[in-house]
Amino acid sequence: MPQTLSVIKADIGGYVGHSAMHPEVLDTGREELAKAVQSGLLIDAQAQACGDDLFLIMSHDHGADDEAVHRFAWDTFLAGTEVAKRLHLYGAGQDLLTDAFSGNIRGAGPGSAELELEERPSEPVIVFMGDKTSSGSFNLPFYKMFADPFNTAGLVISESLHAGFSFEVHDLKDHRKIMFNTPEELYDLLVFIGSPGRYAVKRVVTRSSGEVAAVSSTDKLSMIAGRYVGKDDPTAIVRCQGNFPAVGEVLEPFTTPYIVEGFMRGSHYGPWMPVGLAQAHPTRFDGPPRVVALGFQLADGKLVGPRDFFEDVSFDNARREANDVADFLRKHGPFEPHRMPLDEMEYTTMPAVAAKMASRWSEL
Numbered sequence: 001m002p003q004t005l006s007v008i009k010a011d012i013g014g015y016v017g018h019s020a021m022h023p024e025v026l027d028t029g030r031e032e033l034a035k036a037v038q039s040g041l042l043i044d045a046q047a048q049a050c051g052d053d054l055f056l057i058m059s060h061d062h063g064a065d066d067e068a069v070h071r072f073a074w075d076t077f078l079a080g081t082e083v084a085k086r087l088h089l090y091g092a093g094q095d096l097l098t099d100a101f102s103g104n105i106r107g108a109g110p111g112s113a114e115l116e117l118e119e120r121p122s123e124p125v126i127v128f129m130g131d132k133t134s135s136g137s138f139n140l141p142f143y144k145m146f147a148d149p150f151n152t153a154g155l156v157i158s159e160s161l162h163a164g165f166s167f168e169v170h171d172l173k174d175h176r177k178i179m180f181n182t183p184e185e186l187y188d189l190l191v192f193i194g195s196p197g198r199y200a201v202k203r204v205v206t207r208s209s210g211e212v213a214a215v216s217s218t219d220k221l222s223m224i225a226g227r228y229v230g231k232d233d234p235t236a237i238v239r240c241q242g243n244f245p246a247v248g249e250v251l252e253p254f255t256t257p258y259i260v261e262g263f264m265r266g267s268h269y270g271p272w273m274p275v276g277l278a279q280a281h282p283t284r285f286d287g288p289p290r291v292v293a294l295g296f297q298l299a300d301g302k303l304v305g306p307r308d309f310f311e312d313v314s315f316d317n318a319r320r321e322a323n324d325v326a327d328f329l330r331k332h333g334p335f336e337p338h339r340m341p342l343d344e345m346e347y348t349t350m351p352a353v354a355a356k357m358a359s360r361w362s363e364l
């Protein structure tokens, strides 16, 4: 029977400020998940945190977009929000943008990535969790994993990868989607995904078998709310080995802390720092943006893990480089290219300040 791995996540309150999650909020997530496993809704589940975001990692056999699973996630975020309110945590219920659940979590604020699979005899998967950054931030790492032979040796030397991958790209502004086949459409693909603020890779498919290799959350909070309410803090699920890149090839893009949108007030560019769970607490200038990678072996739907990949010493240089890049970018203060360009600032103070100053402008 096909299984589904769903990661549904939300920021429901930070401790202290936006830096981390209070243990009681995480415990609430764990307790609710345990009940859902007990009741048979889920096969297995874990609650994990990256910064101030709660990630519900759920294995089940109801398929993607299942109303009961989505409703459970929504109710769990509501329960966590109650804890956040009691403790006066910062931004309690921040990402819950609708008053009532209406059948699907998409468009309601929380981010979701769901992957349906026929479990192989050994099924290694990696769940990525981001904080202080935007949907679209997985574009560059996905490109490296699935289309760059300098990153993924398997594209050259493994028969199962040699046919390449297809990328499903979403236009976040005009709500449309398109497929690109790589390697032959690499240059066309890059025209779009090189601009992750508008175009985000939703899904990657293995061309040799048609299986989904990776999926990411592309929900954009500011576009749902029409104003800045916090960052999307996306998640992604990637299958590894066999018809997919190896675990090490999936992790390799994060040895460079590529610059992403996010950081302080969601309005700055900064390096995406790979960290273990113990360091997933954006602290300096509400950053630098973080990414955690949790590895699991699926065993009849059970989540055997996690392996906290980025705590490994081989990511120390990436963290050092991220700190150096952050030092350098911070020196620019409120100037671009540290601060995001004007058209990206439309959800911040800019409209109000522009309106206040409107009458003071005169012709040159």
Ligand code: 13P
Binding pocket: 018, 229, 230, 265
């Ligand atoms: P304030 O809401 O205190 O202005 O904080 C800004 C911020 O971090 C937005 O999420």
Ligand code: 13P
Binding pocket: 011, 014, 018, 051, 052, 091, 094, 131, 132, 229, 230, 231, 232, 233, 263, 264, 265, 266, 286
């Ligand atoms: P979060 O989206 O993680 O709450 O960050 C918001 C922010 O503005 C931090 O400065």
Ligand code: MG
Binding pocket: 011, 013, 014, 017, 018, 052, 090, 091, 094, 230
């Ligand atoms: Mg927050």
Ligand code: MG
Binding pocket: 011, 018, 051, 052, 053, 131, 132, 231, 233
């Ligand atoms: Mg967050």
